[in-house]
Each structure stands twice: as structure tokens, then as C-alpha cells.
Amino acid sequence: MAEAIVTVEGLRVRYALADEPALEGVRLEVEPGEFCGVTGPHGAGKSTLAYALMGLLPHVMRADVEGRVRVAGRDPIAEGAARLAGDVALCLQNPYNQISGARDTVYDEIAFGLENLGLPPDEIRARVDEALARFGLEAVAEENPFACSGGQVQRLAIASAWVMRPRVLILDEPTSQLDPHGAREVEAAVEAARRQGMAVIVIEHRAEWLAARADRLLVLRAGRPVAAGPARRLYGAAELQEEDLPRPVYTRVARRVAELGAELGGGGTEPWPLTEDEAVGQLRPVVSRRAAGSAGDARSAGTAGAAGGADDAAAARPGRAATAGAAPAGSPSLLIDDVHFAYEPGRPVIRGISTEIRGPGVTALIGRNGGGKSTLLRLLLGLVRPDRGRVVVDGLDTARATVAQVARRLAMAFQNPDDQLFLGTVLDEAMYGAKNIGRPPEAARASAVAALEALGLAGMAGRHPYDLGFGLRKLVTVAAAVAMETPILVLDEPTMAQDEPSLRRLAALVRRLAESGRHVLLVTHHMEFAAQVAERVLVLSGGRILADGAPEDVFRREDVLAAAGVEAPAALRLARRLGLAASPVTPEGLCSAIMGS
Amino acid sequence: MRAPSLYVPGRSFVHRADPLTKAAWAFSTALAGFIVPDWRATAALLVLNLTLLGLAGALRRTARLILASAVLVATFFVAQGLSHPSNAEPLFRVFGLTFYREGLLVAWVLALRLWNTIAAIGVLVFTVRPQDLVTALLMRGLSPRAGYALVSIIQVLPTLSASVATILDAQRSRGVETEGGLRVRLRALLPMLAPLIMSALAAAQDRAVALEVRGFSRPGPRTILRPVRDMAGAAFWRAVGLGVLVAAVLWRALGG
Amino acid sequence: METRSIWSLRLTTFMIALIPVAVAVNYVGKAIAAALKLPLWLDSIGTVLAAMLGGPVVGALSGAINNIFYGLTADPVSFWYAITSIFIGLAAGYFAYTGWVQSTGRAIALGLVVALVSAVVSTPINVILWQGTTGNAWGDALFTALRIHEVPVWLASFLDEFVVDLPDKVITVFVAYLVFRGLPQRLVAQAGARRVQGGR
Ligand SMILES: Nc1ncnc2c1ncn2[C@@H]1O[C@H](COP(=O)(O)OP(=O)(O)OP(=O)(O)O)[C@@H](O)[C@H]1O
Numbered sequence A: 001m002a003e004a005i006v007t008v009e010g011l012r013v014r015y016a017l018a019d020e021p022a023l024e025g026v027r028l029e030v031e032p033g034e035f036c037g038v039t040g041p042h043g044a045g046k047s048t049l050a051y052a053l054m055g056l057l058p059h060v061m062r063a064d065v066e067g068r069v070r071v072a073g074r075d076p077i078a079e080g081a082a083r084l085a086g087d088v089a090l091c092l093q094n095p096y097n098q099i100s101g102a103r104d105t106v107y108d109e110i111a112f113g114l115e116n117l118g119l120p121p122d123e124i125r126a127r128v129d130e131a132l133a134r135f136g137l138e139a140v141a142e143e144n145p146f147a148c149s150g151g152q153v154q155r156l157a158i159a160s161a162w163v164m165r166p167r168v169l170i171l172d173e174p175t176s177q178l179d180p181h182g183a184r185e186v187e188a189a190v191e192a193a194r195r196q197g198m199a200v201i202v203i204e205h206r207a208e209w210l211a212a213r214a215d216r217l218l219v220l221r222a223g224r225p226v227a228a229g230p231a232r233r234l235y236g237a238a239e240l241q242e243e244d245l246p247r248p249v250y251t252r253v254a255r256r257v258a259e260l261g262a263e264l265g266g267g268g269t270e271p272w273p274l275t276e277d278e279a280v281g282q283l284r285p286v287v288s289r290r291a292a293g294s295a296g297d298a299r300s301a302g303t304a305g306a307a308g309g310a311d312d313a314a315a316a317r318p319g320r321a322a323t324a325g326a327a328p329a330g331s332p333s334l335l336i337d338d339v340h341f342a343y344e345p346g347r348p349v350i351r352g353i354s355t356e357i358r359g360p361g362v363t364a365l366i367g368r369n370g371g372g373k374s375t376l377l378r379l380l381l382g383l384v385r386p387d388r389g390r391v392v393v394d395g396l397d398t399a400r401a402t403v404a405q406v407a408r409r410l411a412m413a414f415q416n417p418d419d420q421l422f423l424g425t426v427l428d429e430a431m432y433g434a435k436n437i438g439r440p441p442e443a444a445r446a447s448a449v450a451a452l453e454a455l456g457l458a459g460m461a462g463r464h465p466y467d468l469g470f471g472l473r474k475l476v477t478v479a480a481a482v483a484m485e486t487p488i489l490v491l492d493e494p495t496m497a498q499d500e501p502s503l504r505r506l507a508a509l510v511r512r513l514a515e516s517g518r519h520v521l522l523v524t525h526h527m528e529f530a531a532q533v534a535e536r537v538l539v540l541s542g543g544r545i546l547a548d549g550a551p552e553d554v555f556r557r558e559d560v561l562a563a564a565g566v567e568a569p570a571a572l573r574l575a576r577r578l579g580l581a582a583s584p585v586t587p588e589g590l591c592s593a594i595m596g597s
Numbered sequence B: 001m002r003a004p005s006l007y008v009p010g011r012s013f014v015h016r017a018d019p020l021t022k023a024a025w026a027f028s029t030a031l032a033g034f035i036v037p038d039w040r041a042t043a044a045l046l047v048l049n050l051t052l053l054g055l056a057g058a059l060r061r062t063a064r065l066i067l068a069s070a071v072l073v074a075t076f077f078v079a080q081g082l083s084h085p086s087n088a089e090p091l092f093r094v095f096g097l098t099f100y101r102e103g104l105l106v107a108w109v110l111a112l113r114l115w116n117t118i119a120a121i122g123v124l125v126f127t128v129r130p131q132d133l134v135t136a137l138l139m140r141g142l143s144p145r146a147g148y149a150l151v152s153i154i155q156v157l158p159t160l161s162a163s164v165a166t167i168l169d170a171q172r173s174r175g176v177e178t179e180g181g182l183r184v185r186l187r188a189l190l191p192m193l194a195p196l197i198m199s200a201l202a203a204a205q206d207r208a209v210a211l212e213v214r215g216f217s218r219p220g221p222r223t224i225l226r227p228v229r230d231m232a233g234a235a236f237w238r239a240v241g242l243g244v245l246v247a248a249v250l251w252r253a254l255g256g
Numbered sequence C: 001m002e003t004r005s006i007w008s009l010r011l012t013t014f015m016i017a018l019i020p021v022a023v024a025v026n027y028v029g030k031a032i033a034a035a036l037k038l039p040l041w042l043d044s045i046g047t048v049l050a051a052m053l054g055g056p057v058v059g060a061l062s063g064a065i066n067n068i069f070y071g072l073t074a075d076p077v078s079f080w081y082a083i084t085s086i087f088i089g090l091a092a093g094y095f096a097y098t099g100w101v102q103s104t105g106r107a108i109a110l111g112l113v114v115a116l117v118s119a120v121v122s123t124p125i126n127v128i129l130w131q132g133t134t135g136n137a138w139g140d141a142l143f144t145a146l147r148i149h150e151v152p153v154w155l156a157s158f159l160d161e162f163v164v165d166l167p168d169k170v171i172t173v174f175v176a177y178l179v180f181r182g183l184p185q186r187l188v189a190q191a192g193a194r195r196v197q198g199g200r
């Protein structure tokens, strides 16, 4: 076993103003060249661990710190971040905040840290050129960092850290603010850094990435270690809850199939598949055996038809009946009638959209960044008015109403929570909109409390929103929109930076709202989530609607997805590779499809 | 939004002069304009600076700045023309107010000094990127931390301005009224400003971490990757600039 | 972290990072006031807030850098008034650190102090540079009326500046106070400010 480059023993951190420790009893060892994943629900102490490793505690943030920490032969707690620079590097969640602001081109930004180290100019240039190449930033070398895309900026942050040749690189939720395309770019960048023999510690919620890449995992919950060890072992450990360590879709499907009595390929049931390739390897034998079996037994094939899986999943979703039938009086309605819009003349952003939402339910709006989603949302609220056509929200034409009037019918949680949070407590924030649109304070408070509760924030009502992490702040703004109790609710990227328990609560809440007669419009890049909760999917690209229909029908259309720059849900991709005739979009649907094949 | 800037790109003789030389010239002649006892000398400095700006191709933008100062200049003429203590000789009456020759002359001098300030400092700001000025100062021993505080505004300000529109949208969608009586508009101030400031401060916390990681607080010398070199004869030109100031002071002390 | 003297010149990196934000907030505050059509400048909210958070040294630096930046990028005359901004930052920071941001009443008193400091420091600049006027129509009308009645130039110029500064700085400080009061404790502590618990 190689010499560990990170060792943590008995680490305990209590922040200056806190009663409880944020971290206790943490042990960790990471070797050079290893990818160590750190995961766990909100407030688990993941970021706190990163701060401790970087020497920010107690030097930059006040805290009591106990325990032994060694990183790259240094003692971060005694020495502090400033002296660790060059040996250890940390990149935080928001890519744009990682830019120093000291330089105005990508090239100079990467060079900034090297200038601080006092290296000779020739060496600086050589290293920067290498970093540009390694992280695919040559094309933007002379651009202003703030003009780059989120994925590019996060790669720039990693490149700027990497170029200082730290021996340990720590990334705190580096992909949580990015779309899947940006996330993929960052994943490649991390791989590039690791190939150099750097130890990489990644704090992350998404199981797919960790399962595919991590050598080692640390799972935290509420400041305590829940499990630690080789990633493959932990993903296979039955006693570890999904809430603590969410498994990738592949593992979940394989497990479920095994539980249903099928024998997986590739020997026994362990290890479970962690990647798509592994899943295909283990599930293909099941599918071919089933197919062979059912050919000889027509009756068993008839019990669960190929499309049955998809229908089961759809039946579990709410609102299906309501949308199919006529909308009951007083139920949500939204009419978008031949809407055109351009910010500048001659450059249309929305190019003739017509669609209608009637009755309760859940609709997902998907499509690549820049496809017009945000503009469409602004049109819905009347923040901008159509150049042609009309938007009618619950009988109210937005062109003839104030934003405040529309807000009584349609509440929206914007993408970035930090664009709206400003009050001193979570509860005040959650009831602010409801009060503003004229609901009595008592009623506003009651709905705010209920919404917070539904999202697992009940215990945080009295805290300052900015004392919570980004993911929780995001949930606070979702709760605030829910508490406005409007017939239509629009959530922009609600799954951003969410942990597994929050994803589940969010899905349950969205369904419940639809059942209670409201319509929820989700804008999301999270296709699994969309497939799970929505009964209708709208694909927006180039300012037009490319497809509109049930998830099973829309996600099947590869041409549409390609044009809109989105990927089908993992379950469907897996089904294709397994050669299934059905198009299941959820893991449950996929299991039934496999078992029925 | 882009960062505000007065810089006019160019390759003129004025552009090629190094930042510190131009700074010495700009501040010396701006001050000298106030010190010289004769307004014709101020006018001469103004013409000189305008000539330099003409060479640099920045006359039009200078004119815009001078126009922007029109209110200030107007108040000179009104206030001094009506009320300067030396007023003796009435020149004209409007709306029952008498304007005096002496006061208007004082106002004329003040206007010349203002315009000379704008033109003198314009020679610096129209032809130097603030980044280069700071680099030049860093090479003269300005602390990197102070340099950072100044230069990073150029990057931070546009990000803040960009979020104003989104914040406005987000708050209006929560029922915040931004139009109406003065009270309504005053009440909108906090929901607009507070999210902006809070997120900017949170970003500053992150940025402080990013800076630490990049060795910002490390003791020891820094490399300057893109040094700003002094022009040929920089010492001479700086001496000329300072000479103007010294001459003005001497003239005032001995003569005027 | 040891406790620092409020006049310490050793600034933490966060304090340094605070300065550009303060200047940007000055800019944007002014733009928002204009967008809301408020009859105020509100162009020093950032300086005052930085002073409340980081103390007089950070306040003074924010003020100085504000005017230098403004002078370089928008209005050359702004250089001459760097002194005023420095003193606004010093005063706001000193009094904020000695307990003047604990209640609404005191915040308004602090606004008065800042308005007074601003007017006192600007007066000699206005008198030396422009023989007393400020460029604000209302203030200068008052100045002219006072001068016609032979009020001394220093007093007239002071009042000229003060009538404009009074509402502007009181509201500036008050807005900064409201924002400061609403900031998370964690951030306030990191900046080094002492905010009395339960002071909201
Ligand atoms: N700088 C800080 N000062 C004081 N308390 C803090 C600080 N950072 C985090 N905490 C607190 O420490 C606890 C652990 O938080 P931490 O941010 O480390 O969790 P996390 O696992 O990163 O959560 P998330 O998934 O939301 O990012 C929380 O109670 C949090 O409020």
C-alpha cells in the first residue's frame, strides 16, 4: 500500500457560533492518484471537511478544531491555507466565484497563482500552455473568464489550481451548478488532473459519477462518518441506506431484477454493476434467457407486455386522468398562443410557440441552455411581453396585467436562489411572496410552514438562509413559491445541488401538489426526475417546441433529443442497449420490461 | 454589462507613453491649472492637454465628459455671477437678478480649471488601461493586495450589474412592486439591494478562498508576467511634468 | 483568529475581497436608486457597509479606491473627492465598531454623523476648487442666496453641501444598516465586525 497523502484521524470541528459539532470522529486516508468521493445528505459536514483539509479552519473561519490532519506532508490546522497554497487546492461549488478577478483573460487567470509563487516567466508560460491544453481551454485562452460557460469556468478553476501542481485537489460539488454537458466536461477535467498522480477528493451527490470513477468513498451524515472504504464495496453493502449512499440507476435496476428472482450474468450477484457497461454485461443474459423462455411460454409473455413497464410507471403518476378529461372549473389553465419574442429586433428567441396546459398535473420543460427556456418563463410571468401572440394565465392576459397580478396565479422559483434571498430567517423568506400577493399573514405562515416541512426544512425555519448550503437555499426558494399556493407553480431547476432525501421529498411534494389540483411546470436537466414525476414533456429548442407528449413517447425520439441537446433517461438508454422492445423511462419501468421480456 | 471604462484603444504617441509618466503629467498639470495666478496660463494648459488628446484620438470623448460637467459649470456662473464678494460692475439682469462682471470672470476661471482637470486626467485615463497603471505601480512597490482591490473591481462590477435584472425579475414575481408612489419605490429598495449585496458578499467569501488557494497571501516576491516598461526618456518627461507644477507654485509664490 | 485592533492595517484576504464588492455596490446602488427614480444619489452604500463589516481601515480603503476607480473610469473630477470618501469610511467604521449599529435610533444618529463628516470634509475641497459651489442645483441656490446676504463662504458652502448630504447620507447609512442587520452571523464574524447578539 502506497504512503497516504491525506490522513485524518479523530477530526472534530465545532464552528464558533454553533452548539453542536459540524464534524466528529472523522477518519480518512487517501493515496496519491486516488479519486476519493465524499458524499452524504445536506448538512453532513462535507464542505466542513474540505475547509479543514485546506487549512481554512480556524484561520479563515472561526472554529474549534481537534484531531490529527496531514495533507501532503503538511499540517493544515497549524499552518493555515495561505502556507498550503501550492500543495493543496480547493475549488468551491459556484464556478464563477472561483475566478480571482485579478486578471482579464483565461490565460492570465491561470498564470495568476504562478505569479504569486514567484516562478520565472518562462516556466509560467510553459505551465499555462500545458494547462490550457490539458483542460481544453486553448480556444478561450484570450477570452474574459466571466464570458465563458459554466462548464468552461469550472474547468478554468480546476486548471488554475492544477497548474500550481498541488498534490491534493479538493472539489466541493463541482458539477452541481452545471448542465449535464458542463458536468461531463468537468468530469473529464478531473480525470485529466488525476492522471498526473494527484489525489483528488470530490464532494458529490450524483451517484453515476462517483460509482463510475471513485476508488474510495467517505459517507457522512449529520457530522458523523456512516461508512468509509473502497467504493465498490460500499456500493454493494446492503446495510447502507439509499438516503446516505444513493446507488446509480444501474445498480438499482440490477438489484431489483435479482430480487425478483432473475439470475444476473457475470457469476454471482456481487459485485453489483456500477456503470452502464457493467449493467449491460450483467443484464443481457437475463434478457436473452427471458426472451428464450417466453418464446416457449406464450402465457407468461402475455402477463407483462413489453409496454406494460412503461404503463405501470405512468399509472403511478398523478394527474393523468385529469389532463385526459375536461378540466374542472377553477382548475389551472395556461394558454400560450403563437408567441413570438425577441430581445433585439431581428434576433428572435421565441419563434412561434403554441401550447396549452389545462387542469392539474406535472409538465417538464426540457432543452439545452440558450434554447429559450428562461425567456419562456419570463413571458409566463409577464416580465417581458410577447411581440406577437398572447400568454393567458388562468384567464388573465399577461399583456394586460401587472407582474404582481400574474404572480397571484403563477408562482415561480427562479434558478439561482441567491437572486431573491434577503430576509433574516428561512421562515420569513418562505412566507414573503405569499404575504406580498395579499394572503393574510396567518395563512401565509401556515402554508410556508407546511411547504418547509414537506421539503425537510422544518428544523431550519429560524435559521438564516445564508447559513445553509446552496442546495438548502435552493429548497427554501422552492418552498417560498409553493407557499404562494397559486394554481400554477413553475420550478426552474429544482433538483440543482440536491441530495437523495431532498430529491425524494421534492418528487413527493410535486406529485402531491398535482393531486391537490395544481399544475407544476418543471424546467429541468435532470431527465430521471422528469421521467419520474411528469406526465407530459415539452422539448424546447431554438425557440420552438420540438416535441410534446408523454415521457415514454418523447424520450423515445432520438432525433428530437439530439436536436435539443438532451439525453434520454439512463433507464431508457440501458433498455436500448439491452435490445428491449419497450421504452421504459424509469428504473421501475425498466425492471418490469426486463422481467417481462 | 461591461465594466465602465474610458480607455480608447490606440497606438498614438500618447498611448505609447508609459502609465506613470502620463500619471505624473496628468496630476501635475491638473493641479498647476489651479495654482497658476493667471487664467490665461490655465487656458494654455487646457489647450496643451486638448492637443495631446487630439493626438490620441480621444477629443470626442473628452468633449462628452466636458458636456457632462455642464451643470457644475452653470452653477459657477450663476452662483459667482450673482454673489461673488468682489462683484461691483453689473452686466445684465434676468428674472430680477443682477449678474456682475467680476463674479462671471471668477466663474470663467473656475470653468477653465475644471475643464483642464478633465483634459489633464483625460490624457491618463483615455490612453491607459487601469490594469496597466496598476501593474506599473506594482513594479514600483505598490502592495499586491492594494493592487488587487483596485483591479478586481473591473471584473466584479459587471457580474453584480448583470444580476440586477435577474433580481428585479425574481422579486417582482414575488409580488414586490417597483413602480408607484415614492413610498412604494423606497420600499422596493431593500428587496432589490439586499439580495444583491448578500450574494455579492457570499461570493467575496468564496473568492477569498480562491485567492488563498492561489497563493495570494504568500510572503515573498511576485512575478509580473506582463511587465509595463518605462518609455524612452521617461525620467525626462516626468521631470517636465513636475516642472510645470513647480513653475506654477513658484509663479504663485513669487509673482501673482 | 486573534482579535485585531480596529486600526490594524493587516487586512485578511476576505477584507481585501470586500473592497471591490463595496465599490461595485456603490455603483449599483446608485443605478438602482436611479432606476427606482429616487431623488437620492445613494452612491456610498457599499463604502458604509464595508466600514460596518470591516472597520474604519476597510471603510477608508473602500472609499479611496472607490473614487480612484471612478476617477479612472467615469469622472476625473472624482479624484479630488477621494478625501471625502475616505472620511466617510473612517467615520462609519469607527462608530459602527464602537456600537453605533445596534438599533434603528443609533443608525439614524450614525447617518447624521456621516452626513456631517461628509459635509465638513467636502467644504474645504469645494471652497478651494470651486469657491464653494457643489454642482447640486438646490444646494447651490441656497449657497447663492446666503452669499448675497454676505454669509461667509465657508459657512455657505458647508450648508450647500450639508442640505444635500443630510437626506442622502442618512438614508444611505440606514439602508446599509438594514442590510448589515440582515446579514448572516457567520459572514459578519468572518469580516471581523462585532455585532451585538439580539441587536436586530
Ligand atoms: N463557515 C461556517 N460557519 C459556521 N457554521 C458552518 C459553516 N459552514 C458550515 N456550517 C455548519 O456546519 C454544518 C455542516 O455543514 P456543511 O456545509 O459542512 O455540510 P455539507 O455536507 O457540505 O452540506 P451541503 O450538502 O448542504 O453542502 C451545518 O450545520 C452548517 O450550517
Ligand SMILES: [Mg+2]
Residues within 6 Å of the ligand: A046, A047, A048, A172, A469
Ligand atoms: Mg457543502
